[in-house]
Amino acid sequence: MPELPEVEALAGYLRQRAVGRRVDRLEVAAISALKTYDPAPAAVAGRAVIDARRHGKFLDVVFDGGLHLVVHLARAGWLHYREAFASTVPLRPGKGPIALRVRLDDGSGFDLTEAGTQKKLAAYLVTDPQVVPGVAKLGPDALSADLATFAGALRSRRGQVKGVLTDQAVLAGVGNAYSDEILHAAKLSPFALTDRLTDDQCATLHAATRRVLGDAVTRSLGQRAAELKGEKRSGLKVHARTGLPCPVCGDTVREVSFADSSLQYCPTCQTGGKPLADRRLSKLVR
Numbered sequence: 527m528p529e530l531p532e533v534e535a536l537a538g539y540l541r542q543r544a545v546g547r548r549v550d551r552l553e554v555a556a557i558s559a560l561k562t563y564d565p566a567p568a569a570v571a572g573r574a575v576i577d578a579r580r581h582g583k584f585l586d587v588v589f590d591g592g593l594h595l596v597v598h599l600a601r602a603g604w605l606h607y608r609e610a611f612a613s614t615v616p617l618r619p620g621k622g623p624i625a626l627r628v629r630l631d632d633g634s635g636f637d638l639t640e641a642g643t644q645k646k647l648a649a650y651l652v653t654d655p656q657v658v659p660g661v662a663k664l665g666p667d668a669l670s671a672d673l674a675t676f677a678g679a680l681r682s683r684r685g686q687v688k689g690v691l692t693d694q695a696v697l698a699g700v701g702n703a704y705s706d707e708i709l710h711a712a713k714l715s716p717f718a719l720t721d722r723l724t725d726d727q728c729a730t731l732h733a734a735t736r737r738v739l740g741d742a743v744t745r746s747l748g749q750r751a752a753e754l755k756g757e758k759r760s761g762l763k764v765h766a767r768t769g770l771p772c773p774v775c776g777d778t779v780r781e782v783s784f785a786d787s788s789l790q791y792c793p794t795c796q797t798g799g800k801p802l803a804d805r806r807l808s809k810l811v812r
Protein backbone atom coordinates (compact mmCIF):
# COMPACT_ATOMS: atom_id res chain seq x y z
CA MET A 527 0.00 0.00 0.00
CA PRO A 528 1.47 3.34 -0.99
CA GLU A 529 2.19 5.47 2.06
CA LEU A 530 3.56 8.98 2.59
CA PRO A 531 6.99 8.43 0.96
CA GLU A 532 5.62 6.82 -2.19
CA VAL A 533 2.86 9.41 -2.62
CA GLU A 534 5.37 12.20 -1.97
CA ALA A 535 7.60 10.75 -4.70
CA LEU A 536 4.69 10.40 -7.13
CA ALA A 537 3.78 14.05 -6.51
CA GLY A 538 7.43 15.00 -7.06
CA TYR A 539 7.52 13.06 -10.30
CA LEU A 540 4.35 14.76 -11.55
CA ARG A 541 5.74 18.17 -10.63
CA GLN A 542 8.79 17.50 -12.79
CA ARG A 543 7.02 15.86 -15.68
CA ALA A 544 3.43 17.09 -15.90
CA VAL A 545 3.35 20.64 -14.56
CA GLY A 546 2.89 23.09 -17.43
CA ARG A 547 1.21 20.56 -19.70
CA ARG A 548 -2.45 20.91 -20.62
CA VAL A 549 -4.97 18.11 -20.28
CA ASP A 550 -6.43 16.71 -23.47
CA ARG A 551 -8.85 14.40 -21.75
CA LEU A 552 -9.66 12.67 -18.48
CA GLU A 553 -10.98 9.18 -19.18
CA VAL A 554 -12.82 7.13 -16.60
CA ALA A 555 -12.63 3.36 -17.08
CA ALA A 556 -13.72 2.34 -13.58
CA ILE A 557 -16.90 4.31 -12.97
CA SER A 558 -16.95 3.33 -9.29
CA ALA A 559 -13.44 4.81 -8.75
CA LEU A 560 -14.60 8.37 -9.43
CA LYS A 561 -16.53 9.40 -6.33
CA THR A 562 -17.73 12.78 -7.60
CA TYR A 563 -19.91 13.77 -10.56
CA ASP A 564 -19.80 17.56 -10.40
CA PRO A 565 -17.60 18.96 -11.90
CA ALA A 566 -17.77 16.37 -14.67
CA PRO A 567 -14.57 14.74 -15.98
CA ALA A 568 -14.90 16.85 -19.14
CA ALA A 569 -14.27 19.97 -17.02
CA VAL A 570 -10.56 19.11 -16.83
CA ALA A 571 -10.02 19.23 -20.58
CA GLY A 572 -7.92 22.21 -21.68
CA ARG A 573 -6.67 23.02 -18.20
CA ALA A 574 -2.97 23.11 -17.35
CA VAL A 575 -1.45 21.01 -14.57
CA ILE A 576 -0.05 23.65 -12.20
CA ASP A 577 1.05 21.54 -9.20
CA ALA A 578 1.03 18.12 -7.57
CA ARG A 579 0.72 17.89 -3.80
CA ARG A 580 0.24 15.37 -1.06
CA HIS A 581 -2.26 15.34 1.82
CA GLY A 582 -1.35 12.39 4.05
CA LYS A 583 -1.58 9.43 1.66
CA PHE A 584 -3.76 11.37 -0.81
CA LEU A 585 -2.28 12.64 -4.08
CA ASP A 586 -3.63 15.99 -5.30
CA VAL A 587 -3.12 16.97 -8.95
CA VAL A 588 -3.90 20.67 -9.26
CA PHE A 589 -5.22 22.21 -12.48
CA ASP A 590 -5.53 25.89 -13.29
CA GLY A 591 -8.82 27.51 -12.49
CA GLY A 592 -8.91 25.79 -9.10
CA LEU A 593 -9.70 22.21 -10.01
CA HIS A 594 -8.15 19.25 -8.13
CA LEU A 595 -7.98 15.55 -8.93
CA VAL A 596 -7.53 14.02 -5.48
CA VAL A 597 -6.65 10.32 -5.39
CA HIS A 598 -6.37 7.72 -2.66
CA LEU A 599 -4.50 4.73 -4.06
CA ALA A 600 -5.74 2.29 -1.37
CA ARG A 601 -3.93 -1.04 -1.12
CA ALA A 602 -3.19 -1.93 -4.69
CA GLY A 603 -3.45 1.35 -6.56
CA TRP A 604 -0.61 3.04 -8.40
CA LEU A 605 0.16 5.84 -10.83
CA HIS A 606 1.95 4.93 -14.05
CA TYR A 607 3.36 7.75 -16.11
CA ARG A 608 3.32 7.05 -19.85
CA GLU A 609 5.54 8.90 -22.27
CA ALA A 610 3.06 7.93 -24.97
CA PHE A 611 -0.13 5.91 -25.22
CA ALA A 612 -0.46 3.08 -27.71
CA SER A 613 -3.87 4.29 -28.84
CA THR A 614 -5.83 7.51 -28.94
CA VAL A 615 -9.10 5.62 -28.60
CA PRO A 616 -10.72 6.55 -25.28
CA LEU A 617 -10.79 3.85 -22.61
CA ARG A 618 -14.02 1.98 -22.34
CA PRO A 619 -15.47 1.11 -18.94
CA GLY A 620 -14.41 -2.41 -18.12
CA LYS A 621 -12.75 -4.73 -15.69
CA GLY A 622 -9.10 -3.98 -16.50
CA PRO A 623 -6.57 -2.57 -14.05
CA ILE A 624 -6.82 1.01 -15.35
CA ALA A 625 -9.25 3.13 -13.36
CA LEU A 626 -8.55 6.59 -14.80
CA ARG A 627 -6.37 7.97 -17.57
CA VAL A 628 -5.19 11.56 -17.95
CA ARG A 629 -3.92 12.41 -21.43
CA LEU A 630 -1.74 15.50 -21.73
CA ASP A 631 -1.14 17.73 -24.72
CA ASP A 632 2.37 16.38 -25.48
CA GLY A 633 1.01 12.85 -25.95
CA SER A 634 2.18 11.74 -22.50
CA GLY A 635 0.00 11.28 -19.45
CA PHE A 636 -0.71 8.94 -16.60
CA ASP A 637 -2.87 5.99 -15.69
CA LEU A 638 -4.24 5.38 -12.22
CA THR A 639 -4.34 1.62 -11.91
CA GLU A 640 -5.51 -0.90 -9.37
CA ALA A 641 -4.48 -4.53 -9.27
CA GLY A 642 -6.68 -7.31 -7.94
CA THR A 643 -10.41 -7.68 -7.61
CA GLN A 644 -10.94 -5.52 -4.52
CA LYS A 645 -11.50 -2.09 -6.03
CA LYS A 646 -10.85 0.55 -3.38
CA LEU A 647 -9.02 3.25 -5.33
CA ALA A 648 -10.92 6.50 -4.88
CA ALA A 649 -10.66 9.62 -7.04
CA TYR A 650 -12.39 12.94 -6.49
CA LEU A 651 -12.66 15.82 -8.91
CA VAL A 652 -13.23 18.82 -6.67
CA THR A 653 -12.69 22.57 -6.43
CA ASP A 654 -11.41 22.22 -2.85
CA PRO A 655 -9.50 19.15 -1.52
CA GLN A 656 -11.00 19.75 1.92
CA VAL A 657 -14.40 18.56 0.70
CA VAL A 658 -12.93 15.05 0.34
CA PRO A 659 -13.95 13.38 3.62
CA GLY A 660 -10.67 11.49 4.02
CA VAL A 661 -8.67 14.69 3.53
CA ALA A 662 -10.82 16.79 5.85
CA LYS A 663 -10.25 14.46 8.80
CA LEU A 664 -6.44 14.18 8.43
CA GLY A 665 -4.33 14.94 11.47
CA PRO A 666 -1.01 16.78 11.27
CA ASP A 667 1.41 15.53 8.61
CA ALA A 668 3.76 12.85 9.94
CA LEU A 669 6.76 14.21 8.05
CA SER A 670 6.44 17.88 8.94
CA ALA A 671 4.95 17.81 12.46
CA ASP A 672 7.30 19.27 15.09
CA LEU A 673 7.81 17.44 18.39
CA ALA A 674 5.09 19.31 20.30
CA THR A 675 2.52 18.72 17.56
CA PHE A 676 3.57 15.09 17.17
CA ALA A 677 3.45 14.33 20.90
CA GLY A 678 0.14 16.15 21.28
CA ALA A 679 -1.41 14.18 18.43
CA LEU A 680 -0.12 10.83 19.70
CA ARG A 681 -1.31 11.40 23.26
CA SER A 682 -4.70 12.63 22.11
CA ARG A 683 -5.62 9.02 21.43
CA ARG A 684 -5.15 6.31 24.06
CA GLY A 685 -4.25 2.97 22.57
CA GLN A 686 -1.52 0.74 21.23
CA VAL A 687 1.09 2.88 19.52
CA LYS A 688 0.98 0.86 16.28
CA GLY A 689 -2.74 1.55 15.86
CA VAL A 690 -2.51 5.19 16.88
CA LEU A 691 0.44 5.90 14.53
CA THR A 692 -1.54 4.55 11.58
CA ASP A 693 -4.77 6.40 12.44
CA GLN A 694 -4.90 9.09 9.74
CA ALA A 695 -6.98 11.36 11.96
CA VAL A 696 -4.16 11.37 14.54
CA LEU A 697 -1.18 11.65 12.19
CA ALA A 698 -1.38 11.73 8.41
CA GLY A 699 0.68 9.57 6.09
CA VAL A 700 1.87 6.51 8.03
CA GLY A 701 0.45 3.08 7.22
CA ASN A 702 1.19 -0.51 8.10
CA ALA A 703 4.65 -0.78 6.51
CA TYR A 704 6.26 2.42 7.75
CA SER A 705 4.76 2.13 11.23
CA ASP A 706 6.60 -1.21 11.58
CA GLU A 707 9.79 0.51 10.44
CA ILE A 708 9.32 3.56 12.68
CA LEU A 709 8.64 1.46 15.79
CA HIS A 710 11.69 -0.68 15.04
CA ALA A 711 13.87 2.41 14.63
CA ALA A 712 12.47 3.82 17.90
CA LYS A 713 12.96 0.46 19.68
CA LEU A 714 9.34 0.49 20.83
CA SER A 715 6.89 -2.38 21.09
CA PRO A 716 3.96 -2.01 18.68
CA PHE A 717 1.70 -2.73 21.65
CA ALA A 718 3.15 0.03 23.89
CA LEU A 719 0.34 2.27 25.14
CA THR A 720 0.42 5.87 24.01
CA ASP A 721 -0.61 7.30 27.39
CA ARG A 722 2.33 5.55 29.05
CA LEU A 723 5.02 6.85 26.70
CA THR A 724 7.59 8.98 28.48
CA ASP A 725 8.69 12.33 27.05
CA ASP A 726 11.94 10.67 26.00
CA GLN A 727 10.10 7.88 24.19
CA CYS A 728 7.90 10.44 22.45
CA ALA A 729 10.95 12.38 21.32
CA THR A 730 12.65 9.19 20.10
CA LEU A 731 9.52 8.17 18.23
CA HIS A 732 9.23 11.61 16.66
CA ALA A 733 12.86 11.53 15.50
CA ALA A 734 12.44 7.97 14.17
CA THR A 735 9.30 8.96 12.27
CA ARG A 736 11.03 11.84 10.53
CA ARG A 737 14.16 9.81 9.82
CA VAL A 738 12.39 6.73 8.44
CA LEU A 739 9.94 8.72 6.31
CA GLY A 740 12.56 11.26 5.23
CA ASP A 741 15.01 8.53 4.18
CA ALA A 742 12.27 6.74 2.24
CA VAL A 743 11.31 9.96 0.45
CA THR A 744 14.95 10.62 -0.44
CA ARG A 745 15.34 7.08 -1.79
CA SER A 746 12.13 7.35 -3.77
CA LEU A 747 12.63 10.80 -5.28
CA GLY A 748 14.37 10.77 -8.58
CA GLN A 749 13.29 7.20 -9.16
CA ARG A 750 10.94 6.65 -12.01
CA ALA A 751 7.42 6.29 -10.71
CA ALA A 752 7.12 2.73 -11.97
CA GLU A 753 10.13 1.66 -9.92
CA LEU A 754 9.04 3.13 -6.62
CA LYS A 755 7.42 -0.03 -5.32
CA GLY A 756 10.64 -2.01 -5.50
CA GLU A 757 12.52 0.80 -3.85
CA LYS A 758 10.18 0.77 -0.89
CA ARG A 759 10.87 -2.91 -0.24
CA SER A 760 14.62 -2.56 -0.41
CA GLY A 761 14.76 -0.03 2.40
CA LEU A 762 12.71 -1.98 4.94
CA LYS A 763 14.31 -3.54 8.03
CA VAL A 764 11.40 -5.46 9.61
CA HIS A 765 8.22 -4.96 7.58
CA ALA A 766 7.43 -7.98 5.37
CA ARG A 767 10.65 -9.65 6.60
CA THR A 768 9.21 -12.31 8.93
CA GLY A 769 11.80 -15.01 9.63
CA LEU A 770 14.72 -12.98 8.27
CA PRO A 771 17.49 -11.57 10.49
CA CYS A 772 17.08 -8.07 11.92
CA PRO A 773 19.76 -5.97 10.17
CA VAL A 774 20.46 -4.15 13.45
CA CYS A 775 20.91 -7.03 15.96
CA GLY A 776 20.60 -10.28 14.01
CA ASP A 777 17.58 -11.59 15.94
CA THR A 778 14.81 -13.16 13.87
CA VAL A 779 12.06 -10.78 12.75
CA ARG A 780 8.68 -11.98 14.05
CA GLU A 781 5.09 -11.40 13.07
CA VAL A 782 1.73 -10.86 14.72
CA SER A 783 -1.26 -11.63 12.47
CA PHE A 784 -4.67 -10.04 12.51
CA ALA A 785 -7.78 -10.78 10.47
CA ASP A 786 -6.64 -8.87 7.39
CA SER A 787 -3.18 -7.57 8.20
CA SER A 788 -0.01 -8.39 10.08
CA LEU A 789 2.79 -6.53 11.78
CA GLN A 790 6.46 -7.38 11.98
CA TYR A 791 8.92 -6.51 14.72
CA CYS A 792 12.26 -7.52 16.22
CA PRO A 793 12.00 -8.92 19.78
CA THR A 794 15.57 -7.97 20.77
CA CYS A 795 15.27 -4.40 19.48
CA GLN A 796 11.70 -3.73 20.53
CA THR A 797 10.25 -5.97 23.23
CA GLY A 798 13.14 -6.85 25.52
CA GLY A 799 13.62 -10.16 23.69
CA LYS A 800 10.09 -11.40 24.45
CA PRO A 801 7.90 -12.49 21.54
CA LEU A 802 4.49 -10.84 21.43
CA ALA A 803 1.40 -13.03 21.61
CA ASP A 804 0.15 -13.91 18.15
CA ARG A 805 -3.61 -14.25 18.42
CA ARG A 806 -3.86 -16.49 15.38
CA LEU A 807 -1.20 -18.80 16.77
CA SER A 808 -2.59 -18.94 20.31
CA LYS A 809 -6.00 -19.77 18.86
CA LEU A 810 -4.45 -22.73 17.09
CA VAL A 811 -2.73 -23.88 20.29
CA ARG A 812 -5.94 -23.65 22.26
Ligand SMILES: [Zn+2]
Nearest residue numbers: 772775792795
Ligand atom coordinates in the same frame (compact mmCIF):
# COMPACT_ATOMS: atom_id res chain seq x y z
ZN1 LIG B 1 16.84 -6.24 16.09
